[in-house]
Amino acid sequence: MNTGTQALSNRATTAAVAGNFDRRNADWYVDKLIAGLVFVCGISAILFVLGIFFFVTREGIGFVFEKMDFREFFLTPYWSPSDAEDPEHGILALIAGTASVTGLAMLVAVPFSLGAAIYIAEFATGKTREALKVLVELLAAIPSVVWGFIGLVIMNPLLIKWFDVPVGLSVLNAGVILGLMAAPIMTSIAEDALKAVPDRYREAAEAMGATRWQVIYKVVLPAAKNGLLGGVLLGVGRGFGETMAVLMATGHAVNIPSSIFDSVRALTATIAAELGEAVVGGEHYQVLFTIGIFLFLITFIINLSADLIVRGIRKG
Amino acid sequence: MVELATRAATTDASQQAVAAVPNKLEVRNLTIRYGSDVALRDVSLSIREHEIFGIIGPANAGKTSFLKAINRMDVFTSGMRVEGEIHFAGRDTRHLNNVYALRSRIGVVFPLPVGLPMTVYDNVALSPRLRGINEKAELDVIVQRCLTRAALWDEVKDRLNALGSLLSGGQQQRLTIARALSQEPDLLMLDEFSIAVDPVTTMRIEDVLKELRQEVTIILVTNLVQQARRLADRTAFFLGGECVEIGVTEDLFTGEVKDQRTRDYVEGRFG
Ligand SMILES: Nc1ncnc2c1ncn2[C@@H]1O[C@H](COP(=O)(O)OP(=O)(O)O)[C@@H](O)[C@H]1O
Numbered sequence: 001m002n003t004g005t006q007a008l009s010n011r012a013t014t015a016a017v018a019g020n021f022d023r024r025n026a027d028w029y030v031d032k033l034i035a036g037l038v039f040v041c042g043i044s045a046i047l048f049v050l051g052i053f054f055f056v057t058r059e060g061i062g063f064v065f066e067k068m069d070f071r072e073f074f075l076t077p078y079w080s081p082s083d084a085e086d087p088e089h090g091i092l093a094l095i096a097g098t099a100s101v102t103g104l105a106m107l108v109a110v111p112f113s114l115g116a117a118i119y120i121a122e123f124a125t126g127k128t129r130e131a132l133k134v135l136v137e138l139l140a141a142i143p144s145v146v147w148g149f150i151g152l153v154i155m156n157p158l159l160i161k162w163f164d165v166p167v168g169l170s171v172l173n174a175g176v177i178l179g180l181m182a183a184p185i186m187t188s189i190a191e192d193a194l195k196a197v198p199d200r201y202r203e204a205a206e207a208m209g210a211t212r213w214q215v216i217y218k219v220v221l222p223a224a225k226n227g228l229l230g231g232v233l234l235g236v237g238r239g240f241g242e243t244m245a246v247l248m249a250t251g252h253a254v255n256i257p258s259s260i261f262d263s264v265r266a267l268t269a270t271i272a273a274e275l276g277e278a279v280v281g282g283e284h285y286q287v288l289f290t291i292g293i294f295l296f297l298i299t300f301i302i303n304l305s306a307d308l309i310v311r312g313i314r315k316g
Numbered sequence: 317m318v319e320l321a322t323r324a325a326t327t328d329a330s331q332q333a334v335a336a337v338p339n340k341l342e343v344r345n346l347t348i349r350y351g352s353d354v355a356l357r358d359v360s361l362s363i364r365e366h367e368i369f370g371i372i373g374p375a376n377a378g379k380t381s382f383l384k385a386i387n388r389m390d391v392f393t394s395g396m397r398v399e400g401e402i403h404f405a406g407r408d409t410r411h412l413n414n415v416y417a418l419r420s421r422i423g424v425v426f427p428l429p430v431g432l433p434m435t436v437y438d439n440v441a442l443s444p445r446l447r448g449i450n451e452k453a454e455l456d457v458i459v460q461r462c463l464t465r466a467a468l469w470d471e472v473k474d475r476l477n478a479l480g481s482l483l484s485g486g487q488q489q490r491l492t493i494a495r496a497l498s499q500e501p502d503l504l505m506l507d508e509f510s511i512a513v514d515p516v517t518t519m520r521i522e523d524v525l526k527e528l529r530q531e532v533t534i535i536l537v538t539n540l541v542q543q544a545r546r547l548a549d550r551t552a553f554f555l556g557g558e559c560v561e562i563g564v565t566e567d568l569f570t571g572e573v574k575d576q577r578t579r580d581y582v583e584g585r586f587g
């Protein structure tokens with residue numbers, strides 16, 4: 001028995017077999033080629049990001065270094081960059097506009113999407129579950145201009161009628177629209193996070209006599225909290241970056257809001273609305289790109305932290 | 317030898333006590349189906365207060381399904397249907413308004429250890445907290461007591477705040493037992509607990525179970541016939557959805573058995 005095995009292994013390591021170990025065949029070349037191709041694709045994603053960042057920075061950086069007054073830029077609410085005599089470049093009101101709309105949007109979207117995700121992941125079964133998931137994905141695919149349209153044509157008159165206010169294009173309008181817009185994506189992410197919690201945890205807790213809600217509250221939500229937080233942050237990032245819907249639903253008035261019925265203007269909407277009329281390379285043009293850099297940094301930070309949180313790395 | 321004699325004595329004692337002590341669990345004509353497949357057919361047995369009741373049998377005998385039916389986990393397995401009667405503490409568990417209350421009286425230990433994704437402390441404090449115990453001092457006492465009884469306290473007392481799911485397999489299994497004990501259960505059901513546990517830990521857990529038999533009724537499902545022999549007062553042999561034999565454990569190994577298949581299985585001549 002033992003000698004038989006030995007004879008076999010001796011035969012297997014003949015020179016003919018060993019020679020194959022150096023011969024590169026078609027499979028080997030295909031492997032290298034594919035590896036090279038996907039490497040280029042992967043790297044190009046980084047190149048695109050860097051390229052865009054470089055372009056935005058180049059257009060805006062001149063202003064930052066030569067003319068920008070940081071105090072005026074971040075701390076004053078006066079925005080009249082196209083004024084021929086005395087242009088003013090304070091973006092505080094724009095920041096306030098973006099922040100208030102995004103904040104309200106999250107107040108709408110977080111409970112809504114969390115509730116929806118819990119229902120879909122923990123309670124719905126079979127066909128209901130599949131149907132809801134498809135529906136949520138469908139909602140996520142609605143173009144933002146359609147949401148803006150809903151804000152302008154449906155929400156606007158409704159708000160005027162219900163709250164007896166002169167204009168219905170306001171923080172409230174844009175916040176609700178943006179919240180509804182962000183909710184489907186956040187629901188999707190939250191649902192993924194809940195589904196990633198293994199069933200054996202639920203079973204173990206249920207076997208102890210925990211009710212469905214206790215299982216969700218004590219076991220599932222804490223286990224999924226990183227994914228859930230990441231989802232919320234991605235929603236916040238979405239709110240900051242959204243342009244069309246907020247342009248249409250905020251009223252686009254430079255203003256630090258004192259109530260949710262005030263019109264405001266968002267950072268993104270300002271760029272979208274004014275870039276076309278600004279002289280290329282001029283001061284106005286440069287300021288808009290400076291706002292671009294600012295937005296880029298903010299969304300970068302938000303997305304990065306979302307990513308880190310999802311991976312469970314907490315900043316110490 | 318001495319141990320055998322003691323065991324025989326306790327067995328006698330528990331048999332004498334049968335008349336006085338009501339059965340903890342009575343199962344009558346239990347049939348379990350998954351869709352049209354029968355997993356367990358017409359099983360009737362009763363389990364006495366404070367005994368370790370062993371269930372042995374090869375894979376797919378219906379052992380796990382039996383346990384699931386007892387604490388009404390069947391509702392979470394789609395397609396699982398249970399017929400027959402299960403009386404626990406005198407109540408027909410088929411007709412309860414609050415199954416959660418029933419489950420909270422029954423501790424379950426699964427084949428693969430399930431350390432919940434929370435700290436060791438929180439794992440053991442979960443059930444008391446669900447019962448409404450929130451005082452730190454009281455929880456501390458419960459946590460220490462349960463971990464000690466599960467032979468885990470010495471190993472984890474310095475890292476009660478570590479994630480329970482990061483303990484080793486054997487430790488997680490003892491954590492699961494501690495968690496089950498924290499329910500202060502009337503009935504403890506263990507389903508092939510040693511499948512993912514090393515032999516040394518298995519022996520430690522077996523010692524724990526021997527001590528626990530004073531306080532709690534135990535159903536021990538095991539794939540190791542010798543484990544049943546070491547621990548169980550009485551043992552049932554399940555095979556392919558049938559309860560082939562029930563008897564005093566030692567009789568299954570040495571005495572007369574009703575069915576030749578039982579003898580074949582316990583002697584490892586099977587298959
Ligand atoms: N969730 C399920 N769905 C369908 N069939 C199942 C399910 N769980 C168990 N079964 C079937 O029921 C029978 C008994 O299984 P089980 O109770 O797990 O046996 P054991 O624990 O003795 O191995 C097996 O034939 C198994 O295939």
Ligand SMILES: [Mg+2]
Nearest residue numbers: 379380381507
């Ligand atoms: Mg099993």
